[in-house]
Amino acid sequence: MASQYLTPFVVPGYEPPSPDPQTGEVRVKTDEERRDIIWQMKQVRMVQEGMESPVAKAAISGAMGFAIGAFFSLMGSSFTIEDPFQRQQYEGMKTSQKAKVIFADMGKGMWRQGKGFGMVGALYAGTECVIEGFRAKNDIYNSVYAGLVSGAVLARNSGPRAMAFGGLGFAAFSAAIDSYMRRDTPDDD
Incomplete structure (x- = not known):
């Protein structure tokens, strides 16, 4: 009785035959x-x-x-x-x-x-992908963390203060871009 409400399991390649759209002929693979x-x-x-x-x-x-x-x-x-x-x-x-x-x-x-x-x-x-894999989530924090790490790595030759500001700036920019890309677009149907 309940089996009529379940989705049928079909092995790939063994789907039930369907008619050919041009000839209407039913052919088994x-x-x-x-x-x-x-x-x-x-x-x-x-x-x-x-x-x-x-x-x-x-x-x-x-x-x-x-x-x-x-x-x-x-x-x-x-x-x-x-x-x-x-x-x-x-x-x-x-x-x-x-x-x-x-x-x-x-x-x-x-x-x-x-x-x-x-x-x-x-x-x-690469940093964002590794962080996403480590956290096992896909959200805005991945881009913020990746921006923080990337900005700090890019400014590593200029000292710790530049690393902090570079990381924070890159993280803010990454958050702004990612929040813009993740926004819901209006439905104008």
């Missing part, structure tokens, strides 16, 4: 099709578990931070070309020499700023 479905489900699970690991999250954040840092530097260096104080150093140069110097400066700046942004992204994402 073959053993090979069932093996393919199970293999695909295992592959999806492996990819999901890999993307949830702290190493993968830190690597992806580091790469994205490097890209955005390099882009910001590229935009900034394109404005310095028109700087009147910089024009004096290019006087007397041929166009090809000037382009070579400008592109070399752009590349150095892109590498330097990309490296900095990438380090911040990887440090913060």
